[in-house]
Every structure is written in C-alpha cells, then in structure tokens.
Amino acid sequence: MNASGLCDICGKPDVDHVCDRCGRLVCERHYDDGHGVCTECATELGLGDEHVDPDDLPNDVDIYRF
Ligand SMILES: [Zn+2]
Ligand SMILES: [Zn+2]
Incomplete structure (x- = not known):
C-alpha cells in the first residue's frame, strides 16, 4: 500500500x-515507534532524547558536578 x-x-x-498527535505524514526515520508520534512531537513532549535543554532542569535540584 x-x-x-x-x-x-x-x-x-x-x-x-x-x-x-499532529497528524502529519512522516517517514520511518521521523516517526517515534514507541510513542506513535513524529520526532518533532516527541521532542516537544520531551520524549526524545536527542536534545536536552539545561534550562528545563528543575531549579530546586542541585546539579552534581563530577
Ligand atoms: Zn507530530
Ligand atoms: Zn522524514
């Protein structure tokens, strides 16, 4: 098909x-099989692991430094 x-x-x-989520057509590469959404939505929802914004970390948690 x-x-x-x-x-x-x-x-x-x-x-x-x-x-x-957004209903757009995406290829396999841009589809998150685990969540059933496109990679754009996965990123927006914080499901993806390709991009982590340090500003999103909670302020009340101390950041460990190695
Ligand atoms: Zn989407
Ligand atoms: Zn694609």
Whole structure:
C-alpha cells in the first residue's frame, strides 16, 4: 500500500506513518515507534532524547558536578 504524500519533515516520498498527535505524514526515520508520534512531537513532549535543554532542569535540584 502506498501512502500519498511526502514526509513532512524531510520531504522523502516513503511515508508509512501518521503522527498520532499532529497528524502529519512522516517517514520511518521521523516517526517515534514507541510513542506513535513524529520526532518533532516527541521532542516537544520531551520524549526524545536527542536534545536536552539545561534550562528545563528543575531549579530546586542541585546539579552534581563530577
Ligand atoms: Zn522524514
Ligand atoms: Zn507530530
């Protein structure tokens, strides 16, 4: 079966997945199988591990320094 469309993130024609959250078509590379969302949404929801913003750390927790 052929999905009609291009990956909304990288523009590749091989889209197999639809994001559960934003509904865009994404290719395998840009789909988070574990969460059923695209990598953009995964990042927004803090599910991805590719980008961690230090500012998101709670202020009341001391940061350990090695
Ligand atoms: Zn893609
Ligand atoms: Zn999404």
